[in-house]
Amino acid sequence: MIGNFCGNKYTFCLVYLLCVGFVCEKPQAKSFTIEQHNIDLGVRPRLAYIDGSQDAKSASMLFRIRANSEWTEAFSSTIEIDYVVLGLQDEFSNGVNFNNNPVIPDVEGIDVNQLYFTYSINNVSNVVIGREVINLxxxxFVGSNSFWQNEQSFDTAGIDYEFASASSFVYRYVSNANRITGDQAxxxxxxxxxxxxxxxxxxxxxxxxxHTHNTHLFFTEIREFDHAVLQAYFFDMDIEEMRLLSNQTLGLRYQYRSRFQSYKASLDAEYAVQRRQELGDNRRFNYYxxxxxxxxxxxxxxxxxxVLGENNDASFVTPLASLHDQNGWADKFLVTPAKGLRDLSVQTIWRISPFKLDIRYHVFTSELGDEDFGKELDIDLSLKFSHNNTLLLRFADFNSDNVRYNSDKRVFLQYSYHL
Incomplete structure (x- = not known):
C-alpha cells in the first residue's frame, strides 16, 4: 500500500524526519500547527550460535529511529526506520542468502518498519492507514515476530474503536505482509x-x-470484569504467494488473573476453528x-x-503469528506438522531485581498417532539495568530421535536499548 509511496531510496521518509527535526528545533515556527514531536533512538546488538548436525553463527546490529508527531488534535503520524548490519555472513543462512548452513533469520539492510497516519474521532475511534506493526x-495468530532484527509489519487500513469502560475493537485490512526475511528477499x-x-x-x-494479501482482521477485547479478559477474533487471510496457508479462523480466548496478598493465580483458555479454503474439501481444523x-x-x-489440530494430512496454520514466541525457541515448528502438534509445557519464572530467570520445558507430540517429535529446554536470563537497558542470554536445547527433526542447541546473547 505504501511501498511505492516510500520508494526511491526512502526519499519521502527522509524528508519527513528532516521536517520533524526542523520543527522540534524551532517550536515557534508559525508555518506549522504542531503540538508535539517525539524522536526515539534504539539499538540492539546480538550474537547467535547454533550447535547441531550443522553449525551456524551470526553477529548483527539493529539501529532504529522512530518519530511520533501530533500535527493537530485529531491527526498524528508515526515513522520508524530500521537499519541492520550483519557479520559472519558466510556462517549462516537467512531469507536472502542460502549457503547450506542453518537459518538464523536476521537480514541486512534499511527498512521502513512503520509509517502510518492516524485520524482520531471523538477520542474513542481512530482511523489508521499505512505500514504498521500489529500485535493482537x-x-x-497475528504478531510482529519482534525477537528478530527485522520485524514483521503490515500495509494496512482500518479502525480502532473503544467502547464501554475499558473494551476495544480493532479492524484491519491487510494488503501486504513485510516479513522478517526483508525487502531484499x-x-x-x-x-x-x-x-x-x-x-x-x-x-x-x-x-x-x-507476501501479497487480501486479508481482513477483526479483534475484540472486553475488559469489563474485575479479574477477567475476554477476546474474540475472526481472521480471513488470503495470501497470494502461499495460497495453501490462506485460512478463515474464528476464535475465543478467556484470561483470568487474581491476587491475594503475595499469592497469584491465573487461567487461560482458548479455542478456535479454522477452514483452509484452498484445500478444496471444506475441511475444518481445531485449535485449543x-x-x-x-x-x-x-x-x-x-x-x-x-493443540494445533489435523485433518486428513493437513493441519491448523498460523502464518502471521509471532512464531519464535510459540512452541519453543529452537524454532522447530514454524510450520505445523501435517499430523498436527501437541505442546505440553511447564514454565517457571523467578524475579529478583534486576534479574529475571525464565525456564521452560516442552514435550512435543503429534495429534494424530501420538508420535514423539522431541523435547526442548528453554532458558532466558535477563538483566534489566534500567527501563531502557536490557541484557539477555537465551538458550534453547531441542532433542529428538525423530528422523524429521535434528537435535540442536541455540544460544543468543543480546543487549537492547530503547527497544
Whole structure:
C-alpha cells in the first residue's frame, strides 16, 4: 500500500524526519500547527550460535529511529526506520542468502518498519492507514515476530474503536505482509546462491520478503470484569504467494488473573476453528489451549497444553503469528506438522531485581498417532539495568530421535536499548 509511496531510496521518509527535526528545533515556527514531536533512538546488538548436525553463527546490529508527531488534535503520524548490519555472513543462512548452513533469520539492510497516519474521532475511534506493526492478543495468530532484527509489519487500513469502560475493537485490512526475511528477499535468487539451480532461480515462497494479501482482521477485547479478559477474533487471510496457508479462523480466548496478598493465580483458555479454503474439501481444523498458573511473591509456575489440530494430512496454520514466541525457541515448528502438534509445557519464572530467570520445558507430540517429535529446554536470563537497558542470554536445547527433526542447541546473547 505504501511501498511505492516510500520508494526511491526512502526519499519521502527522509524528508519527513528532516521536517520533524526542523520543527522540534524551532517550536515557534508559525508555518506549522504542531503540538508535539517525539524522536526515539534504539539499538540492539546480538550474537547467535547454533550447535547441531550443522553449525551456524551470526553477529548483527539493529539501529532504529522512530518519530511520533501530533500535527493537530485529531491527526498524528508515526515513522520508524530500521537499519541492520550483519557479520559472519558466510556462517549462516537467512531469507536472502542460502549457503547450506542453518537459518538464523536476521537480514541486512534499511527498512521502513512503520509509517502510518492516524485520524482520531471523538477520542474513542481512530482511523489508521499505512505500514504498521500489529500485535493482537498473545500474538498466536497475528504478531510482529519482534525477537528478530527485522520485524514483521503490515500495509494496512482500518479502525480502532473503544467502547464501554475499558473494551476495544480493532479492524484491519491487510494488503501486504513485510516479513522478517526483508525487502531484499525478492522472487529471483542470485546466480551465486547455492540453491539457484535446485530452485530454478526462484526463491522459495516461504522465504520471500513480501507476501501479497487480501486479508481482513477483526479483534475484540472486553475488559469489563474485575479479574477477567475476554477476546474474540475472526481472521480471513488470503495470501497470494502461499495460497495453501490462506485460512478463515474464528476464535475465543478467556484470561483470568487474581491476587491475594503475595499469592497469584491465573487461567487461560482458548479455542478456535479454522477452514483452509484452498484445500478444496471444506475441511475444518481445531485449535485449543489451556494454561494454569500459580505464583508467590517473585516466583511463578505455569502449566500449558496447546493443540494445533489435523485433518486428513493437513493441519491448523498460523502464518502471521509471532512464531519464535510459540512452541519453543529452537524454532522447530514454524510450520505445523501435517499430523498436527501437541505442546505440553511447564514454565517457571523467578524475579529478583534486576534479574529475571525464565525456564521452560516442552514435550512435543503429534495429534494424530501420538508420535514423539522431541523435547526442548528453554532458558532466558535477563538483566534489566534500567527501563531502557536490557541484557539477555537465551538458550534453547531441542532433542529428538525423530528422523524429521535434528537435535540442536541455540544460544543468543543480546543487549537492547530503547527497544
Amino acid at each position: 492478543g498473545n500474538e498466536r 525478492g522472487v529471483n535468487l542470485r546466480p551465486s546462491d547455492a540453491n539457484f539451480e535446485q530452485n530454478n532461480g526462484r526463491r522459495p515462497a516461504s522465504f520471500l520478503g513480501d 489451549k489451556l494454561g494454569l498458573g500459580i505464583g508467590f511473591k517473585t516466583r511463578d509456575l505455569f502449566l500449558r497444553y496447546e
